[in-house]
Amino acid sequence: MSTDSRQTSTGPRQMKLGAFLMATGHHVAAWRHPDVPANAGLDFKHYKHVAQVAEAAKFDTLFIADSVAAATGDAASRMARSDHFEPLTLVSALSAVTERIGLIVTATTSYNEPFHIARKFASLDHLSGGRAGWNLVTSDAAAEALNFGRDEHIDHAERYRRAREFHQVVTGLWDSWDDDAFVRDKASGAYYRPDGLHVLDHQGEHFKVKGPLNVARSPQGQPVVVQAGSSEAGRTLAAQTAEVVFTAQPSLAAAQAFYQDLKSRAVGFGRDPESLKIMPGMFVVVGDSEAQARDKFEAFQALVEPRVGVALLGRMLGNFDLSGYPLDEPLPALPLTQSGQQSRQALLSQLAQDENLTLAQLGRKIAGGRGHFSVVGTASQIADHWQAWFEQGAADGFNVLVPHLPGGLEDVAHKVIPELQRRGLFRRDYTGSTLREHLGLQRPANRFSAQREHRVTHTDEEGLKV
Amino acid sequence: MSTDSRQTSTGPRQMKLGAFLMATGHHVAAWRHPDVPANAGLDFKHYKHVAQVAEAAKFDTLFIADSVAAATGDAASRMARSDHFEPLTLVSALSAVTERIGLIVTATTSYNEPFHIARKFASLDHLSGGRAGWNLVTSDAAAEALNFGRDEHIDHAERYRRAREFHQVVTGLWDSWDDDAFVRDKASGAYYRPDGLHVLDHQGEHFKVKGPLNVARSPQGQPVVVQAGSSEAGRTLAAQTAEVVFTAQPSLAAAQAFYQDLKSRAVGFGRDPESLKIMPGMFVVVGDSEAQARDKFEAFQALVEPRVGVALLGRMLGNFDLSGYPLDEPLPALPLTQSGQQSRQALLSQLAQDENLTLAQLGRKIAGGRGHFSVVGTASQIADHWQAWFEQGAADGFNVLVPHLPGGLEDVAHKVIPELQRRGLFRRDYTGSTLREHLGLQRPANRFSAQREHRVTHTDEEGLKV
Structure with missing residues (x-):
């Protein structure tokens, strides 16, 4: 099991895995279970342990959801939902206690400024040595709107137009500097090359942002862009701009249709389908036998108040x-x-x-899977499902949802991952150091540097030396 | 030097010290110096080392400035100013590799949303076990305005009105929950006490924010609020709301006048003058002799291009x-x-x-002190100045600015701090675990809990049992 069979980028296709982290786990009653620390949402040691478990198991990435409002009301007072770390501060801290695993964090385009988001994710990418990912979402809850000066959430179409423009601004700001702009030449006193600086000067329907960003271009060139929208507008935006899509699919057939649809749309936008990784959620409860897994699951189910x-x-x-x-x-x-x-x-x-x-x-x-495909069974049974989805055109990998933390993730790490490795479906060790390298995503060229090179080439064709 | 003379809260008054961190140091030409890593602004290992040096020396806090715009133009291309970590992500990461030192970070009220700022600093306070401080500033540069949809920076008076209201909203959100609201009772299924939740419902000139915050009340109750404004409006705001003031003062006399003025204003607003700590900046270059210190300083000065x-x-x-x-x-x-x-x-x-x-x-x-009082000399000469200011009503402590990092801070840690400790002017070890405890600042009561207790008391006076 510990023999080294390092995967190269030309090796067999392997699945990508994300560890989707909700503080106490994905099951709504997890916090009541005796094995679960009920205060996990604000316990950094808990997250550090969970991140290190996922990294030891060679997960591609952590994945952290977000909401910019507390949940209130009678039922909410009985759920572990209103007392969590803000995720960007959390994963920044996790970047200091992990080495290789990706750090995907949700941030909404509805109630943020693109300059702040571009800057924070670029900073995280530098802090982590190229492990940052941005889950770009829109906000659909009135409770969120009310925290940002509005009476109602923004309507669906408007929200997606804003998201599209937000993405343009953020990715444009990430290209503010050539990769080699900062020469820092002590002898001459030149800190950056002025021609390595690109002012975005964006003016659009929702945003006017001059730039440049006050962070150098980051290790990945750009942090990985992730999305989770499944509506018509969500799919269109994802096909245009996402590099990873997280989705809830109820069956293999539905997942195949979604996969096919999204990859086709991406091709329709002139993209290589490999530049978009589709990772459905998979809720799993792992047992040494199917009966044990069912018993485990029922222990959580019994704690759900109607x-x-x-x-x-x-x-x-x-x-x-x-x-x-x-x-x-x-x-x-x-x-x-x-x-x-x-x-x-x-x-x-x-x-x-x-x-x-x-x-x-x-x-x-x-209460457990929240609409995601669920498997309650042995490691082998779980691997069978994942393998089927992976090999039959339904997924490039999975976001793994476990009922409780840290136990549920430990079960996956110690039982399911080795089974996948035996089948050659998952890496035995990291071969790259950035999230893009883990996921098999290209490092994007700087749009402005590319333009400049293009211009030079064009001038050369006219027989001029520039 | 290593004898333990632990200071208790009832011990003699001792000075507070902050380590003001600019990536390569406070001297504009520091990055060109052979001892300085020119890429320090984006080198986490550098910051980790610097933070651990400051913590080993028992500094109260780190202090990190910020700007939400890159510096561009001919001269800016020759300064180490445009490629830094975003400070909130940076100190979140630093919180994971330090144990006791405070983490004060700048965030502007001009181009942020109070909900995000309240949440991120509360989260940092939880991550760090009560070490967060917010340096509340307003933004005065057009380059910053241009990144947030404006053509011009907001005018001075308006900016301060906005800052005042921003502070009200942020501190109000920090009191969203009673300290003991989250009971997390597994047996009964009660996660929080509904009567421990307080909805802010703020509606003002600049902001409409409902709340509550989706973070539990933080270890310090509220992160420490820091300010640096010295204008009339800045002093008024600080006297009303700041717990620490950072200020540039050119002489002992000027610092005494400022200290007296600000403490009086605080008293005028009904505050205990001890609840506001005044920490002028002190730029220092440390040598084993005065001549050596001067040589060190001149080595930096010689690198300054006009x-x-x-x-x-x-x-x-x-x-x-x-x-x-x-x-x-x-x-x-x-x-x-x-x-x-x-x-x-x-x-x-x-x-x-x-x-x-x-x-x-x-x-x-x-180029070195940037208008702050400067001492180029031996540890003893530096300690003399600090002692004079501290004992003669000019300061409660200092923000220490060093020409270069990490060397300048190591000089202070290894030479000036021991001298201060010998004189009984500075702690030999931390006695508390939070920034408030280091600074001698009270943990604020929750305004809403206090109201509730007041109401109950009032009702009791009427002879009713509630």
Whole structure:
């Protein structure tokens, strides 16, 4: 198991794995479980341990979600949701206690300024030696809007136009400097080459940003851009701009269709399909036997209060307050959401109908996987599913969701990962040092340097020496 | 020297010390010096070393300045100014490799959202176990405005009104939760006490922010609030809201007047003068003899190009472009700046007049200390000055500015600090674990919890049991 079979970039295709970290785990009742530190959300030692477990298992990356509002109300007071580290500060600290693993962090385009986001992620990329990734999201919750001077969240179409422009500004700022602009020549006194500086001077519908960024171009050239939108607008934006897509898919067939659709769209935008990695979420509960895995899962399920499960369901459906509806009746008909959860809403409504579930039953059903494909079983059973998805055109890898932390991730690290390694489906060691290298993503050329080279070439063709 | 004479909170008054960190040091030509790593601004190992040197010397805090714009232009291309870590990400990483030292970071109120700032500093306070400080500034440079959708920086009065309200919102959000709101009771399923939650619901001239914050109240209750404004509006704001003031004072007499003025103003606002610590900057070059210190200093001075010194001068005077003025003529008459540098402008104009300096000479003169009081000499001579200021009503402590890093700080740590300790003027070890404890600042009560207790008391007086 410890023999070194280093993968090179020309070796067989292997899956990419992200460790999706919610403080106490992905199961809504995880915090109540005796094995789980209930205060994990604000315990740096906990996160340090979890990050080091993931790194020892050679995960490509950590993945940390975010919201810019606390959850309040009766059900929220019974969930571990309102007392977490802000993720950029958290992963900056984690960068100092890890060496190789990627650090993907969520930051919203709806209530931020592109200069700050460009700068913080470039800084994180420098701090970590090239391990930063930005999960670009839009904000769909009224509670978030209310913290930033608005009465309502921004409507779907507008939010995506803003996100598209936000991405243009951020990536433009990341190219403010040539990779070799900072010469720092002590003898001559030249600190940077003036012709290595590029002023963005962006003026658009939502933003006016001059630049340049006050951070040198970062080790990865640009931090990796990640997205998770599955709506029409979300897919279009991802196909244009994302390098990694995180998605919730209920079945192999649905995942195959999504994979095919997104890769085709990317090609339609002139992109190499390999430049976009699709990583569906996979919720897993690992046991030494299937029965043991089921018992583990049931121990979490037994801790779900109906009102908490239903509150989580309301959020999954698009920030609906379902607290007024009877628990033992079917899911009521709901208006099509204006939020970012349209695809999740369709998926869950279908599930409720197919299995004839009451509201409480549906809430309990999604308490662990939250709409992601779930496998409760042995390492071998889990690897079978992942292998099928990976080899049958449904995924380039997975975001791994575990019911509880750190135990659930330790189970994956110590049982599932070795099984994948035996099958040749996952690396035994890192071969690169940056997140891009782990994921097999090219380091982007600087758009301005490329232009300059292009201009020079063009001039050369006219027979001039420049 | 290593005998333990632990200071208790009831021991003799001792000075507070901050290590003011610019990447390569405070001297504008430091990066050209052979002892200095020219790429320090983006070298985490460098900052880690510097932070650990300061912590081993028992400094109260690190102090990191900021600007939200790159410096561009001919002179800027010859200064180490445009390629630094973003400071909040930097100190978050430093929090993971230090244990006791405070972490004061600058963040502007002019181009940020209070929710983000409240959240990030609360998060840093949790990450670091209570060591966070926020240096609240306003932004006076047009280059910064241009990165945030504006053509001009916000005018002085407006900027301070905004800063005042920004402070109200941030500190209000820091009190979103009672210290004991998160009960996390696994048996009952109660994660937080609903009556421990306080919704700010702020609506003001500049901001509308509902809250609550999605971070529990932090170890210090509130991160320490630091300011550096010396204008009339700056002093008023500091007297109302600051817990630490960083200031540039040219002489003992001026520092005494400033100290007296600010403490009186604080008392005028109903505050205990001890709740506001005044820490002037002290630029020091340490030698084993005075002659050696002078030689050291001259080695830096010799590396200053006239155009670079004059560019720095322009910035000190309030973002003036002086590149068109003759180098060998006196400082031209300049319009009173609208920026935050009025007091610095008056100070430097006076200096130029008193010493009859040309523009180039004045630029060179401020290349190290940048208007701060400077001592070039032995540890004993430096300690004499600090002791005089400390004992004669000019300072509660100092922000220490060194020409170069890490060498300049190592000199202070290994030579000046032991001298201060011998004189009983500085701690030999930390006695507390939070920045507030180091500085002798009270942990603030939660305004809402206090109200609630007040209400209960009031009701009791009416003979009711609640």
